[in-house]
Amino acid sequence: MKIAVAGFQHETNSFVAGHADFDAFQAPGGWPRFSRGNAVLDTLPDSAAPMSGALRVARAHGCRIEPLLWCIALPSGPVDDSAFERIAGDIESGFAKLVAAGALDGLYLDLHGAMVTSRHPDAEGELLRRLRQIAPDPFPIVCSLDPHANVSRAMVDHATLLDAYRTYPHVDMAETGGRAMEQLVAMIASGARPQKLFRPIPFLVPLDTQCTLTDPMRSLADLRHDLARTEGVDSISQCFGFPLADISDTGPSLILYGENRDGLAQAADRLESAWLESEHAFGRALPTAKDAIADALARLETDPTGPVVIADTQDNPGGGGTGDTAGMLRALLEANASGAVLVHIAQPDAARAAHEAGTGQSLDISLGGQLTPEYGAPVSGPFRVGALGDGRFVGVGPMYHGNQIDLGPVALLEKNGVLVIVASRKMQASEPALLHHLGLDPARLPILVVKSSVHFRGAYQDMADAVIPALAPGPVTARLDTLGYRHAIRRVAGAATENEHA
Numbered sequence: 315m316k317i318a319v320a321g322f323q324h325e326t327n328s329f330v331a332g333h334a335d336f337d338a339f340q341a342p343g344g345w346p347r348f349s350r351g352n353a354v355l356d357t358l359p360d361s362a363a364p365m366s367g368a369l370r371v372a373r374a375h376g377c378r379i380e381p382l383l384w385c386i387a388l389p390s391g392p393v394d395d396s397a398f399e400r401i402a403g404d405i406e407s408g409f410a411k412l413v414a415a416g417a418l419d420g421l422y423l424d425l426h427g428a429m430v431t432s433r434h435p436d437a438e439g440e441l442l443r444r445l446r447q448i449a450p451d452p453f454p455i456v457c458s459l460d461p462h463a464n465v466s467r468a469m470v471d472h473a474t475l476l477d478a479y480r481t482y483p484h485v486d487m488a489e490t491g492g493r494a495m496e497q498l499v500a501m502i503a504s505g506a507r508p509q510k511l512f513r514p515i516p517f518l519v520p521l522d523t524q525c526t527l528t529d530p531m532r533s534l535a536d537l538r539h540d541l542a543r544t545e546g547v548d549s550i551s552q553c554f555g556f557p558l559a560d561i562s563d564t565g566p567s568l569i570l571y572g573e574n575r576d577g578l579a580q581a582a583d584r585l586e587s588a589w590l591e592s593e594h595a596f597g598r599a600l601p602t603a604k605d606a607i608a609d610a611l612a613r614l615e616t617d618p619t620g621p622v623v624i625a626d627t628q629d630n631p632g633g634g635g636t637g638d639t640a641g642m643l644r645a646l647l648e649a650n651a652s653g654a655v656l657v658h659i660a661q662p663d664a665a666r667a668a669h670e671a672g673t674g675q676s677l678d679i680s681l682g683g684q685l686t687p688e689y690g691a692p693v694s695g696p697f698r699v700g701a702l703g704d705g706r707f708v709g710v711g712p713m714y715h716g717n718q719i720d721l722g723p724v725a726l727l728e729k730n731g732v733l734v735i736v737a738s739r740k741m742q743a744s745e746p747a748l749l750h751h752l753g754l755d756p757a758r759l760p761i762l763v764v765k766s767s768v769h770f771r772g773a774y775q776d777m778a779d780a781v782i783p784a785l786a787p788g789p790v791t792a793r794l795d796t797l798g799y800r801h802a803i804r805r806v807a808g809a810a811t812e813n814e815h816a
């Protein structure tokens with residue numbers, strides 16, 4: 315069995331400045347580098363990426379693997395059309411050559427599902443449309459997706475099967491790649507192709523209530539699991555959607571596959587009803603940074619062990635945040651939250667200055683607020699340099715486990731007892747290895763503030779006394795009703811219910 319594989323991932327936030335150019339795909343923080351051809355087989359198997367699991371399964375089945383390329387860029391504004399054409403073009407031409415040479419049995423794609431370019435709001439739909447032209451049905455094309463995918467009709471039509479991670483935090487990426495590959499191998503062996511059912515959900519869900527560790531999503535995840543056991547239903551994915559992409563396809567969806575058409579429809583009806591019943595619970599309000607820190611300090615008075623983990627969700631680099639807003643740092647200083655640690659502000663000149671000054675020295679710098687001053691001014695020094703590191707370490711948390719991470723020079727700074735990690739690159743704060751790298755044990759901190767919406771829970775939920783997502787000013791807005799969508803057509807979760815009472 316001969317199977318071509320490729321990966322091309324981006325999550326696009328339409329509401330932040332900047333674009334992802336070709337360079338952004340070269341060495342993204344926390345992920346493997348751009349790799350082509352056989353380099354994919356060398357670098358990806360040791361990572362947490364879906365491709366890793368897919369390769370493992372393909373090898374276990376004795377498949378001959380034809381690697382095209384694999385790349386990812388950190389979430390940001392739209393992908394440049396030139397970068398999209400260059401990368402998509404390489405996948406297309408490599409695939410076309412293999413198809414023309416004959417004896418290619420299938421294609422596996424490691425996609426995100428929420429990529430937008432200026433010309434193609436549904437970039438994955440466009441990529442799949444082109445690949446399908448090269449290899450018409452019934453040639454099997456199977457994709458793993460991030461559940462933040464804004465799934466389109468074109469994606470469903472042109473792929474034989476789409477299969478999304480079940481979890482958020484995403485702790486099953488490699489598992490999903492492996493499952494997608496198992497299904498591809500089974501399709502090739504049997505020659506059968508499943509029926510499809512695509513059901514968009516009519517409202518948008520903010521990131522912080524999409525978490526599968528908490529209700530209502532936890533119950534929906536359990537229900538999906540139960541329904542997937544229905545006779546003749548092979549696969550059910552529920553995508554939460556990426557609500558910060560302003561395209562007509564933005565929003566959650568259900569995608570079901572199998573031979574039993576009635577079974578698919580009944581399972582979709584059950585799951586859709588449960589989503590609709592949960593609508594209001596998805597729209598909960600979050601406290602301000604000041605209130606969240608006051609809450610944390612009050613909890614620590616009765617139980618001083620900690621940590622209380624506060625999520626700076628509106629500057630989550632995993633949602634397109636810059637990783638450099640200073641609102642949480644300012645609020646910690648104003649509250650005299652001594653011993654609290656903020657992870658992390660991405661500011662290369664601050665990290666460099668700390669390395670030049672050396673441990674124990676004082677630094678007179680302005681920290682944060684450099685890239686997006688509209689979300690608050692920098693915090694002025696002096697800061698004391700507490701620890702230094704080269705920013706290279708291996709992921710140990712459930713999400714980035716095994717990934718070679720390179721954040722460039724990093725430093726631990728202190729001001730009035732409040733600690734802040736600075737790094738040369740941004741990355742979602744879901745990896746405890748960064749704290750270990752600077753001599754910190756997250757379990758022993760009173761307050762840990764993370765620039766993350768949900769992924770941090772994978773590493774910290776179990777050790778935390780409490781988890782408080784909170785609002786400091788930032789670009790990854792949790793209040794979807796304030797965004798002013800121009801293209802997204804679905805309502806914000808809870809909006810209809812509120813209007814009914816207005």
Ligand SMILES: [Zn+2]
Nearest residue numbers: 460461462484
């Ligand atoms: Zn995601």
